Amino acid sequence: MTKKGIKQMAYRHPVGAMRLVCGAFFLVLLGVCGYIGAERTHVQSVVSLPVTRVELEGEAVGGSSITQIRERLNRQREEELTLLDRVIADAGADSTAKEDALSQKTQIVRRMETEAQMTAVLEGMGAENALAVCGAQGVTLLIPQEMGMDETARNRLLNAVGGQSGIEMTQLKIILIKK
Numbered sequence: 001m002t003k004k005g006i007k008q009m010a011y012r013h014p015v016g017a018m019r020l021v022c023g024a025f026f027l028v029l030l031g032v033c034g035y036i037g038a039e040r041t042h043v044q045s046v047v048s049l050p051v052t053r054v055e056l057e058g059e060a061v062g063g064s065s066i067t068q069i070r071e072r073l074n075r076q077r078e079e080e081l082t083l084l085d086r087v088i089a090d091a092g093a094d095s096t097a098k099e100d101a102l103s104q105k106t107q108i109v110r111r112m113e114t115e116a117q118m119t120a121v122l123e124g125m126g127a128e129n130a131l132a133v134c135g136a137q138g139v140t141l142l143i144p145q146e147m148g149m150d151e152t153a154r155n156r157l158l159n160a161v162g163g164q165s166g167i168e169m170t171q172l173k174i175i176l177i178k179k
Helices: 003-012 014-039 051-057 059-063 066-089 095-124 151-165
Strands: 131-134 139-144 172-177
Touching (some): 066 095, 095 131, 095 139, 095 151, 139 151, 151 172
Parallel strands (some): 139 172
Antiparallel strands (some): 131 139
16 A cells, blocks of 8 residues: 555545554554563562551550550560561562561661650650550650640650650650550
């Protein structure tokens, strides 16, 4: 077919020409997508376990004591660290999976250090049996209700914890626990 023949066919049968063009684009698209998909290798990813955050926001805060919450948090952190240690020690695991696991383990350890530092500040200010829990959106300070928090005491605690840890006051939340 010549150029003149293609133009005549397009003028005589515009729907057919459009189908032909769309079909060609579709085949090109399939080829590109197939090429892109073939380039990817399967990478085993490490799954983060945000179970702690869900429990602390739900039933645990309202119905448990701070010591029970602390025990549950420690137990879940140990499980997370054990899972990550298994991935790191696995000889058949991908190097990227091991790097991801090591990165997540480092994040958990940093969080635990920050929580311990904040808890020490809280206890130093007279909040016995207090607990700090770091999450993705900020830090929750669990304080016994017996401490009796007025606005001044609350601001002192927030300033001390925020100043010591370097976290902004807008990311700090205080929850008073009855038990």
